[in-house]
Amino acid sequence: MPETLLEVKNLTINLKLRNRAEVSAVDGISFSMNRGETLGVVGESGCGKTLTASAVIRLLSPYTGYIAGGQILFEGEDLTKKTARQMQAIRGQKISMIFQDPMSSLNPVYRIETQMREALRAHRKVSAKEAHRISAEMLRKVGIPLPETRLKEYPHQLSGGQRQRVLIAMALLSNPSLLIADEPTSALDVTIQAQILDLIRDLRDETGTAVMLITHDMGVVAENADKVLVMYAGKVAEYGTARDIFTCPTHPYTQCLLGSIPRQDLDVDYLTTIEGIVPPLEQMPAGCRFYDRCPLRSDVCQEGTPPPRRIGEHVTFCHHASCVLP
Amino acid sequence: MPETVLTVSGVKKYFPITVSGRGLYREKRLLKAVDNISFAIPKGETLGLVGESGCGKTTLAKIIMKLLPATDGRILYGDTDVTRLSARQMRPLRPRIQMIFQDPYASLNPRETVRELLSAPLNVMDIGAPHERMDKVRKMLDVIGMDRSFLEKYPYEMSGGQRQRIAIARAIISGPELVVCDEPVSALDVSVRGQILNLMKRLQRERGLSYLFISHNFGNVRYLCDRVAVMYLGRIVEEGTKRDIFDRAVHPYTKALLSANPVPDIRQERKRVILRGDAAGAVYIPSGCVFRSRCLYATEGCSKGERALTPLKRSDGTTHSSACPRYPGL
Numbered sequence: 001m002p003e004t005l006l007e008v009k010n011l012t013i014n015l016k017l018r019n020r021a022e023v024s025a026v027d028g029i030s031f032s033m034n035r036g037e038t039l040g041v042v043g044e045s046g047c048g049k050t051l052t053a054s055a056v057i058r059l060l061s062p063y064t065g066y067i068a069g070g071q072i073l074f075e076g077e078d079l080t081k082k083t084a085r086q087m088q089a090i091r092g093q094k095i096s097m098i099f100q101d102p103m104s105s106l107n108p109v110y111r112i113e114t115q116m117r118e119a120l121r122a123h124r125k126v127s128a129k130e131a132h133r134i135s136a137e138m139l140r141k142v143g144i145p146l147p148e149t150r151l152k153e154y155p156h157q158l159s160g161g162q163r164q165r166v167l168i169a170m171a172l173l174s175n176p177s178l179l180i181a182d183e184p185t186s187a188l189d190v191t192i193q194a195q196i197l198d199l200i201r202d203l204r205d206e207t208g209t210a211v212m213l214i215t216h217d218m219g220v221v222a223e224n225a226d227k228v229l230v231m232y233a234g235k236v237a238e239y240g241t242a243r244d245i246f247t248c249p250t251h252p253y254t255q256c257l258l259g260s261i262p263r264q265d266l267d268v269d270y271l272t273t274i275e276g277i278v279p280p281l282e283q284m285p286a287g288c289r290f291y292d293r294c295p296l297r298s299d300v301c302q303e304g305t306p307p308p309r310r311i312g313e314h315v316t317f318c319h320h321a322s323c324v325l326p
Numbered sequence: 327m328p329e330t331v332l333t334v335s336g337v338k339k340y341f342p343i344t345v346s347g348r349g350l351y352r353e354k355r356l357l358k359a360v361d362n363i364s365f366a367i368p369k370g371e372t373l374g375l376v377g378e379s380g381c382g383k384t385t386l387a388k389i390i391m392k393l394l395p396a397t398d399g400r401i402l403y404g405d406t407d408v409t410r411l412s413a414r415q416m417r418p419l420r421p422r423i424q425m426i427f428q429d430p431y432a433s434l435n436p437r438e439t440v441r442e443l444l445s446a447p448l449n450v451m452d453i454g455a456p457h458e459r460m461d462k463v464r465k466m467l468d469v470i471g472m473d474r475s476f477l478e479k480y481p482y483e484m485s486g487g488q489r490q491r492i493a494i495a496r497a498i499i500s501g502p503e504l505v506v507c508d509e510p511v512s513a514l515d516v517s518v519r520g521q522i523l524n525l526m527k528r529l530q531r532e533r534g535l536s537y538l539f540i541s542h543n544f545g546n547v548r549y550l551c552d553r554v555a556v557m558y559l560g561r562i563v564e565e566g567t568k569r570d571i572f573d574r575a576v577h578p579y580t581k582a583l584l585s586a587n588p589v590p591d592i593r594q595e596r597k598r599v600i601l602r603g604d605a606a607g608a609v610y611i612p613s614g615c616v617f618r619s620r621c622l623y624a625t626e627g628c629s630k631g632e633r634a635l636t637p638l639k640r641s642d643g644t645t646h647s648s649a650c651p652r653y654p655g656l
Contacts, residue, residue: 044515044516044517045515159604161604162604189378189379189542189605190378190542190544190583190586190587191378191582191583191586191600191601192604193586193588194585194586194588194598194600194601195600195601197588198598198600216515216516217516217588218516218590219587219588219589219590220588221590222588222589222590222591222592223588223589223596224588242592243592246590246591246592246593247592247593256517257516257517258590259520260516260517260519260520260521261516261519261520261545261590262519262520262523262543262545262546262548262549262550263545263548263589263590263591264544264545264547264548264572264584264587264589265572265589265591265594266548267548267568268549270524270527271520271523271524271549272520273517273520273521273524274517274520274521275521277485277487277515277518
C-alpha cells in the first residue's frame, strides 16, 4: 500500500481585485499524492495551476491572495495552519520548487557555488569545504560535466539547460519528499526538455521524491505522470490515473484539449477547437465554469457546480461525462 | 509545373564578431548564422522550417523579407530577383510577401485601433481606391471570423488569439502570395493554438496562399506543412515531404528531434533518443558534419569534409534529401 504524502482537501484560494472585490481563483479543489509519485497538473494559463502549487509551498503573497478554505495535509500535518517560521523549516527542506525560467531564479551576480551553499546552509550547519563537496556531488548527479569548474561560474556562463539542472540540483540538496516543478521545461528546446524530464524521472526513481509537474503540454504529462489533475478556470475538471485519463478522457474540456493539439504522429485535416476563451475571474458562470465553451452544454449545467462522478479510475466533474476515445 | 513563389538559393549570412581580447589583440571570427541554404516554395504549398532555437530560422526569415542583407546567395520572389534591390525598389513587391510574428503583444501598435491597424497596409502600399479601403477592412474581419464591433478596439482590449487574428489579417489584406510565419502560435494558449492553425489552413485553401512556416513544434508542422526542412546550426540537414520527415526520416538529428517531442498518447511505447549536450554555438562549428558533436552514430569519417544536402532515391519520384555523411549506411 503506497503511503500518502500530500492530501489537498477543498482548497480555495481567493484573490483580491483592484476594486477590493474578492474572487475564488482556485475553488474547492481536492487531490492527493503518494510518495514517489508524479502528479501532472494541466490546464491553460490562468486556470490556477501555479496558485495551487504556491499554496502547497505557502508562497502566496498576502497582498494578492490567500488560502480561504480547505486543508493541505503534508505528511499528516496541515500546512495551512503552520506559521511562517514553521513553514521555513519545511520549505526547501521537505518541499522544494523549481520554476519555468531558470535565469530569473538564479541570482546573476553570485557564483553557482555561493548560491548552492546558501541553499544548503539554510537548513544544515555545514562548513564551506563540506558545502563545496556536497554541491559538486549534486551537480555531478544532475549530469553537469566538470562540476568543479561550473561551481566557480556565474549563471550567465551556463546554457538554459545547464541552469535548469543547477536549479534541480539546488532543489534536491536537502533530499525533499516533494518537488514542485512549475513548467520546468517550457523555456527550453525539445531536445533539452527531453534531457531534463528524463533527469527528473531518474532522480525520482532513485530518491523516492514525489513530483508535482505543472505544465500546459499534454504530451509531457502523458509521458511523465502517474496521476493527472486537469484544471479549468480554478476548478478540477478531471482527476485520475494518467492511463485512465489519456485512454478514456471523460470531461469535454479534456477531450477538446486533446483534440486541439496537432500531433507529430497523426495526420488530421482539421483540429477540433475550443471556441472562445477562459472567462475572466469576475465573470465566472454560476454553474459549470466550462459552460460557455462546452460542446455538450445543456440547461442542467447552469444549475450549480457539477457533482463529482466516478468513472473507472478517475473522478470527473461533468453532467454529461462519458468515455470517448480520442 | 506549378508556379514558384519563392526561391532561395545558396543564401548565407555571416556576422563578424569579436570572441575575445580588445584593440589589436582582438580575435575575430565569423558567426555563420545561415550557411548555404537553398529551397523553393511552389504556389499554394507550405514549407515548414524546424530546428532548435539559435539554428538560424529567424535570421533566414529576415533575409527573405529583406530586413537583413544576405552575405551571399540569391532570393527570388516569383521570377524577380530581389537580392540586390534597394528598399525603394522593394516597395512595389512588398504586397506579394508578408510576415506574421510570434508575439501579437509586441507586433501590434498599442496606440492604434483595429481599423487603423488593418487599413495601414492598404494605405502604405497604396492598394485600392481610398474610399474602398474601409470596405476591405470590414470584409477582412469577416474572413478571420471577428465581429465588426472590433473595428474601434485597441490591442489591450483583445485576447492573445484575437490579436494574432488581427496580425494575420494585416498580413493577408494586401493579397500576398506568400506569408512568412515565424512561430505564429507558440506565444498563445494551448486551446487557442488550434483555432489559429485552423484559420491559417482555411485561408490557405480559400486564397491559394503559400506559407513558410517556422516552428520548433513538430505537431504544428505536420498539421500545416506539405514539405519540411530541418535546420541545424545554420544548415538544412534534411528536407523532404511531410511523409518523408515524419514517417521515414533518415538524419539522426531529425530522428532525435522526433523522439524528444512528447506525444499525448499513453498507449505508445516510444523509443527515446536523448541527445547529449546543447547545440554547439554557431561560432565554433565542428568540422565535417555539423551535427557530429552530438550525434550518436558519429564515426571518424564524419569529421572529413561536409556532405552537401544529397537527394535520396525514392521510387515515387519525390525528393527527399539528407546531409548525413553516413547515409545510406545507417
